[in-house]
Amino acid sequence: MPESEFQEPENQFLHDPVMLLDQHNPVDEILEFPSGDSTCEDQINLKPGSNIKSELIQWALKYSIPHVALTDLLILLKNELKLEELPRDSRTLIGTPSSCSIVPMGDGHFWYNGIQNNLYQQSFLTELNKDKDISSISLIFNIDGLPPFNSSPLQYWPILLKEHEYPKLKPMAIAIYCGPTKPPIQEYFKNILFDSLHLFDLGIMKKCLNGWVYGNYNFKTKFSGRDIEYLSEMLISCNIRRPTELHRAIRPLKNLKFWKGSEYRTFLLYLGPVLLKDILAGPVYQNYIYLFCATTSLSYSAYLKHINVAEKLLFQFFYKI
Incomplete structure (x- = not known):
């Protein structure tokens, strides 16, 4: 096929939040619209027990919605449905970190998110404080090397964490090392040790x-x-x-x-x-x-x-x- 005739398929959902809603629509599940022909904006309310922010976050993550499309959707919801509690930017809604701390280590680089940060991000510690029957928890750590490429010595060494008493809690990546060789052991475990001591x-x-x-x-x-x-x-x-x-x-x-x-x-x-x-x-x-x-x-x-x-x-x- 001549190069001039080839056109990359356009992602029709990328910039059109309305089409995104038609594909996977979370709004019907969390909003109540007036019956009949009424279009009065003040009659649009959240369904009881719904939290539109958390629902939108779960929907966006579940279907891998692009940030640019989610931002357009937020603006649409704020302007058309007067949902002023919503932010105007997808990064604010999801809580995207403004910076990522990656430091040199050995022959590669090391990223550390921490034990406590992961448990708070999954709201585990908050819920645990409410449960008076739980006096202790068991944390399971898993460490293994992953070679992502067949033609490169580059390898990843993640440190994964799982909470034993709550099997529904997803595994968490508390640290990742990336480099051409194995990580230096003492530096690799130092952050976990001090985090545990905290x-x-x-x-x-x-x-x-x-x-x-x-x-x-x-x-x-x-x-x-x-x-x-x-x-x-x-x-x-x-x-x-x-x-x-x-x-x-x-x-x-x-x-x-x-x-x-x-x-x-x-x-x-x-x-x-x-x-x-x-x-x-x-x-x-x-x-x-x-x-x-x-x-x-x-x-x-x-x-x-x-x-x-x-x-x-x-x-x-x-x-x-």
């Missing part, structure tokens, strides 16, 4: 300290009013001689509900072993020391040679908690 701060240490202060466990481990006052005074005094590596001052226990992860980390790794010695009961304090030693061993590269000991200490901690 969950120790805002997870385990937060739960323990809130339980001791507010009595969520039992009266034997609950701090008395005198204990809380003493600890608060000591926390304030510790800020005066705070070492330079601790950038945030730690607040008294009356502000515990507003503590940041760095404050829980300071308490776990620096202040807790000293301040809790004469307050917690012997077995409870010993169990806390298991957590302190294990977390310290995992937090500093000089102590990673004791990783097997840290594993045993964590097992003891969770067994006795």
Whole structure:
């Protein structure tokens, strides 16, 4: 066929949101239109229980709608149906990141999205906080190399995450390495290790300290009013001689509900072993020391040679908690 006669098939759905609606129409499912011949715009309402933003996001992702077409659809819905709650741009609706952090690693490049980010993106942590019957979760990690090309040494090494107790939750990519060789092991796992340690701060240490202060466990481990006052005074005094590596001052226990992860980390790794010695009961304090030693061993590269000991200490901690 002569080159002049060849024409690439036009994607008729690319710039025509109306044709997109005819093909896969989400509007009928989430909007109520007036019966009869009435065309009054103020009679068009959302169906009960519908959320047009989330419905549009699911529809766009399910059918791989191009951003330019979705943007045209949003403008149409805002102008014609007066749905002012909708944004004018598809990137705003879907929440497309404005930047992607890709860093050099070894002979290739590394992208890290994080454990906590993935769980929040799937609304898992939000729902988990509402479920009072779940006290722990199991995270399954999978790592393997993928050669996408037969004629190139380039390979991908994704780190995938799956939550065991919720099988309907989709697998999540928390990191991806791309390069001509295998990733350097220590750098490859460093981000996951520190991300996991952050969950120790805002997870385990937060739960323990809130339980001791507010009595969520039992009266034997609950701090008395005198204990809380003493600890608060000591926390304030510790800020005066705070070492330079601790950038945030730690607040008294009356502000515990507003503590940041760095404050829980300071308490776990620096202040807790000293301040809790004469307050917690012997077995409870010993169990806390298991957590302190294990977390310290995992937090500093000089102590990673004791990783097997840290594993045993964590097992003891969770067994006795």
